[in-house]
Amino acid sequence: MYRLYYQILGFVSTTRLLNVIVLCLTQYLISIYILAPERSLTSLILDFNLFIIVLLTAISTLSGYIINNFYDSEKDRINRPKMFFLGNLISVINQLKIYFLFNLIVMIISISISYKVFVFYSFYIFIIWLYSYKIKRFYWASNFISSAIVIYPFFGVILYFGTFSFKVILMALFLFNLLFLRDLVKDLQNFNGDWIQEYKTIPIIYGVFNTKILASFFSLFTFILSINLLNFNLGNIYFYYLLSIFFILIWTVYLWIYKDQKNYLWLRNFIKVWILIGVFSITLIT
Numbered sequence: 001m002y003r004l005y006y007q008i009l010g011f012v013s014t015t016r017l018l019n020v021i022v023l024c025l026t027q028y029l030i031s032i033y034i035l036a037p038e039r040s041l042t043s044l045i046l047d048f049n050l051f052i053i054v055l056l057t058a059i060s061t062l063s064g065y066i067i068n069n070f071y072d073s074e075k076d077r078i079n080r081p082k083m084f085f086l087g088n089l090i091s092v093i094n095q096l097k098i099y100f101l102f103n104l105i106v107m108i109i110s111i112s113i114s115y116k117v118f119v120f121y122s123f124y125i126f127i128i129w130l131y132s133y134k135i136k137r138f139y140w141a142s143n144f145i146s147s148a149i150v151i152y153p154f155f156g157v158i159l160y161f162g163t164f165s166f167k168v169i170l171m172a173l174f175l176f177n178l179l180f181l182r183d184l185v186k187d188l189q190n191f192n193g194d195w196i197q198e199y200k201t202i203p204i205i206y207g208v209f210n211t212k213i214l215a216s217f218f219s220l221f222t223f224i225l226s227i228n229l230l231n232f233n234l235g236n237i238y239f240y241y242l243l244s245i246f247f248i249l250i251w252t253v254y255l256w257i258y259k260d261q262k263n264y265l266w267l268r269n270f271i272k273v274w275i276l277i278g279v280f281s282i283t284l285i286t
Contacts, residue, residue, distance in 0.1 A: 020061050022052045022279060023150075027157050029282040034168065035161040052113060053160055056121050057153040063102035064128035064149075065253070066095050071132045120159075124152055145185070149177035156175035167232050170225055173222075174241075177222040182271045184215045189264035210257055213214070218250040239270055240277065247274055271279045 032044050044050060070092065072224060103125055110118040110180040136142045151172055158164055187194065187201040188211060194201050203211045234241070253265060 009214060011209050017062070019278075020058050021064070022276065023060050023061060023153060026279050026282070027054050027055050027057060027154065029279065030154065031157050031161065033125050033285040034171075035163040046073045046283050049113075049160065049243070050157065052109065053117075053156045056110055056117070057156060060106045060121055062129075063099050063106070063125065063154065063206075064132075066099040067134040069127055070095060070099070105231050119154060122277045127152075137199050139200045139205045142201065143180055143183040146183050147176050150179050167229075169235075170229055172231075174222060174229065174244075177225065178271055178275055178278075181215055181218055181222070181251075182268055182275075184211060184218075185264050185271070187211070189261050189268060191261070208224070210251055215255055216252055219248050219255075234285055237281045240281040240284070244274070244278075 019255070031050060032041060036044060051216075061111070089105045106121050106125065127145070131145050131149060135145050140182075143194045153215075154172070158168065159171045184202065187203050188208060190201075191203050191208075194204055202214065206214075221243060226248065230238060251267065251270060256261075258264060258267060
């Protein structure tokens, strides 16, 4: 009984199951409130094609977290010992078996739908593997690719509904910036482990001070995006972007005040919470 419990706990930790649930929920919310507001809630929930897109996103993202955990295990041993312990409740062999099984399921389902869907998710799986194996070791690409990977699945539902507007672009850029800032702070938090594992992150190559300058630049860009989004008719989500202006200003001030790993973790978590609030704020769009 205890062994099963720890295996489930290990699976949840390794696959970041809660993150995947939020990702899938977000796909449904943007479909309902942004991409196809003219359709009824029932028709979207019962839309089989939309369900398959979300399902493929979930399975391929779960496999992505597994392979990322595999390549990051030694670094996590130093930077996040609790996460390392939980991630290793399932043996490495079993993790890789689950990884290849999930990818096989995605390939079979996607090719049975269409060649385009197969290519879309094959690229998603490949870029996650390449990021985990090689790209994340290079400062010039790691943070950008990491943020882009998170946003990539949303283009699946955007392409499905054929809805692409300037408003959607700005909202995607806003999310991208928050994700980029989260990853920069993560690099600051993981400085010691990255140094030992010879990861060429921005803080290691250019130093903590210059990393904070770069983060401040992206904070300014996020600030500008928030102001521009206020010009659109977005219903009550207007208040989310209005509060985002103050959030990003306060967050940037504390970025310069904080100097240790524990405080960087807090900054990272603040952004994650703000993104989560943004997800549920989608329901305020009218």
